Amino acid sequence: MSLRITRFLSFCLFTSSVAAQNFLGIAPSPYGGTQSLYLNPAFATDSKYGFYLNLGAGNAHIDNNYVRYQAPYSLSSLALKRVPDQYKLSDGAVLFRPEYLEEIANGKPKNATAWTDLRGPSLLLQLGGRAAIGLTTRLRATAQIRNASESLLSVVRAGLQDEQLYNIPNKDNQFSINTNTYAEIGLTLAAALIQDEYQQLSIGVTVKRLQGITAGFLNNKGLSYRVLSDTANTGSYYMQVDQLNAELGYTTYLQDQGRSVSLRQFFDGNNPGRGWGADIGFSYQLKSADDPDQYTLRLGVALMDIGAIRYEDNRYVQRYSINTTNQQFTSDDFIKAKGSEGIAEVVRDELNLTEANNTGRFTSGLPTALSLNADINVGRGFYLTGTLLQDLRAKDAIAIRQPSLVAITPRLETSTVGVAIPLVFLNNAFMAGASIRVGPVFLGTDNLFGMIGSSSNKLSPRGADVYAGLALGSRRRKP
Secondary structure (H helix, E strand, O other): OOOHHHHHOOOOOOOOOOOOOOOOOOOOOOHHHHHHHHOOOHHHHHHEEEEEEEEEEEEEEEEOOOOEEEOOOHHHHHHHHOOOOOEOOOOOOOOOOHHEEEEEOOOEEEEEEEEEEOOEEEEEEEEOOOOEEEEEEEEEEEEEEEOOOHHHHHHHHHOOOOHHEEOOOEEOOEEEEEEEEEEEEEEEEEEEEEEEEOEEEEEEEEEEEEEEEEEEEEEEEEEEEEEEEEOOOOOEEEEEEEEEEEEEEEEOOHHHHHOOHHHHHHHOOOOOOEEEEEEEEEEEEEEEOOOOOEEEEEEEEEEEEEEEEEEEEOEEEEEEEEEEEEEEEEEEOOOOOOHHHHHHHHHHHHHHOHOOOOOOOOEEOOOOOEEEEEEEEEEEOOOEEEEEEEOOOOOOOOOOOOEEEEEEEEEOOOOOOOEEEEEEEOEEEEEOOOEEEEEEEEEEEEHHHHHHHOOOOOOOEEOOOOOOEEEEEEOOOOO
């Protein structure tokens, strides 16, 4: 299959690099500053900083349960454009063969998530020892595919030219694709409901104003197709869609205006989406008998990312119900398509969807999740943290989802330096990460193997993750 047809079948999956707030080596720590608010807003009162100013932080992440990465160069080399010349074409483009992605063929539905999370200037202040206030800014871009069949993704991976896939009927493929890119400004208020020398119970709430920049979805309720050879054109192939029942929605704002995603979208009144979001959480500390400024156990529970973005600008929002038969898609259909918006418009045109069919609005939900956290102070600066993030969105919802995960994170930290080793179970796979913090500055990954894995070292990761942040902070005074 050509690159353009591959984009058609996964037009949302590869458009941007998934929606989450993990930072698992940093966020559970009392030295996490504003990064901890994305795990539980009540952690604002637990911060060791009286003043914390995040100058900038970012996270890039990808995970899946369909393929393992087996290229002769690492994902970090690919991202940093340091692939050796022997793996490049004459025009300088990187050579990437289908066999660089090894299929995980176990008959189970396949999921994948990709995201970037850019956290702009943000502030956290302690107020009198019992309360805290935070102001955060954030730009999030997410793409996900869920419940796709192995047979369909084999076409995406191997292409239309793979003779093993010819004329094999594939029926009732049901999957969903969602993308969302939006800016967020949040106000956090947290306070201690109970506070004495033995314990502390805190509540925190974050209210977020959302600016939707671009979004798209394809909820496929039934797809039957075959890959066939074009007898009229030797060497050409096409996908014969016998039946398709789906909902398609997308925005055209960036394409129509010739814009790219940037921080100025925070203040762009023409963004096609608007919405509100909220986080609410509780934190309980059992304080140390030796030092009331330390805890022996901290528990946290929170509901994160409640809310949605409404896209309803008639100039830039498209939504269609699709119920069609006997359609064909070829590689040439998508040659001139640019980005997910362009690909979606090609699908619209090929299916003869007109403006009369356009309902012109849709709502895209935030990645609502349950966040549970337990942090045990083992002693001498050593901590052991357990984290559970559980997706709460319905299976067929038009929404980005927080990938459910369980993590155990050993941490060794002082006020100056912190080291953490997150051990994560995500998407039916085990990952090990590492992070280091010096003062309020940090660098880490929740998937170290994904950053260094390649066929040369026989590591075959199923994703990658990296995060970093630069901040200023001053310690809060002990009571």
